[in-house]
Amino acid sequence: MAGTKTVSRILTLSGILMMVIGGVGFIIVMVLNAFVLDEFDAYGEVPIPGSAQVQLPAGQAQISFHTSVTGSPSSGFPLPSLRLNIVPPEGVADPVLTENHGTLTTVNSDTHIRIWTAEIPAAGTYQIRTDGQVNGYINPRLAFGKESGSGYLPWVFGGIFGLGLLDLIASLILRRQQPTVAQFTPAHQYTPSDQGVRLEQLKTLAALRDSGALTQDEFDAEKRRILGE
Template identity: 55%
Template sequence: MKGRVGPRIAVIAAILTMVVGAAGFFVTLMLNAFVFDEFDAYGEVPVPGSGRLHLPAGEVTISFHTAVTGGTGGGFPVPALQLAISPSAGGPDPVVTETMGSTTSVNNDVRVRIWVAQIPADGTYDIETGGNVRGYIDPRLAFGRDTSSGWLPWALGGLFVAGLAGLAPALVWSSRAGRRPQPLRGPVSLDEPSWPGPLPPPVASYQPTDQGVRLEQLKTLAALRDSGALTAAEFEAEKRRILDG
């Protein structure tokens, strides 16, 4: 029984690792998409159109945000868009880099990250947008921030793969441990305290005396005489010999 404890622990540990990795991976994806990714934290500007937003210094995400009448199907087509950002009070312009992200869809609401802007200073910025957005419902550009962890889903996915890789050898180990012959118990000694039940009483031993031996011999002679094997004279001679020692 003890030989099977190790394999069972290995199998359980591998399964738990897989469960934690898979569950954590999907939970992290959901949190990154709907909690940590505040895609419209600083406001939105219609496409085409213009607007004025207060943007903090640092990195600002810019996403195309619209509504659809059906599902996104095999992919969401992003139209050709134009964007211009300039500070209202003058100063250096933000640096905008195209960074296409994955599509996030909730019911009929769809968004996909298009750009990341490096804002040089905290302040108010004038924004001009344009593009061929015919067929899209209420299209706009959303400005926000993303505090999600990019490495955590990969780490949890690696944890799932590690658990999956460890499950196979654990199952092999467990199957071999189940077929391993168990050692037989050694011979039971009556002197051991583990013997079940009370111990039998010891057998008494005695040494026969000379008188007892003579009596047995005389009984044998009498039986031979009665059976006719000995004559009366032979019986008397043998009895005298036994009695004389």
Template identity: 55%
Template sequence: MNSRRSAPRVAIVTSICTLVIGAVGLFVMVFLNAFVLDEYDAYGEVPIPGSAGLELPQGEVTVSLHTMVTGSGSGLPVPPLRLHVSAPDGAADPVLTESIGGTTTVNNDARVRVWVMQVSTAGVYEMSVDGQVQGYINPR
């Protein structure tokens, strides 16, 4: 009769421990994703308007709009932007595909994917960006 009462207690204790471990794991995953694993500026940033040389790897590169925001909002509107990329000598120009993504905001720091670039050869690419960014705080 005693073993009948201990089985539900074991199940309850096990489920509570699983719930606590899951909640801690979720918190750690969100923290790591937002502050440690997020590499939105892995290859550098170019001020808008402005230009810079960035070392890019071969393969797919995400190009994002990065700015500061005040208050809270549902998304970051993407202004009309122009991106010109000059490949290094002997390399083909990268292929740009517009691909507007969702907005990520952490501590008033907002980013939204604008383009995906296919780079055929690793090297230093000259980037030039211009657009209507008068209402944005430190756009890059």
């Protein structure tokens, strides 16, 4: 019983600790991803409309629409019609563009949202040309970057929070299974008093007398002995 209580207490404390670490860590990572670790423009930007050379590494590049806004845009942020042309270095195959819309991210008055993912066949300097219907947008441009290397961290802290919750549930189950004190308390045993013992003996004597096993004299003698007369 004492061991069960100790395990339940440990599970409760560890559960609370892990939930605090998981929750606080998740919030911190999300804030860092939005303000510090976001690398959506790591390789450079090209104004819309406009052209520029961008140094791109081999592999996958994220292409985002980047603009300034007034107020707080909602998830229904209208995307303009855009055109993009990527000219590779001489002797290199054309990058493969795939439409891949991401989540709208807004920091202060700065907003960006992923539109394409480009498979870059080889590292080099690429000529980028952009165009589109961007009237009404403030300083619109296409940003070339990569996904944050810490994208897995929210899942890690979310998992820690979940483990802490499981610990709390387990501790509650153990507490419910702990036997109560009443289950270990032996039933009260009745101890007859001397007077009760004498009454039982007299009842037995009377039964023996009535059955003929004792005479009246024998009954009276035993009765006086029991009563101490």
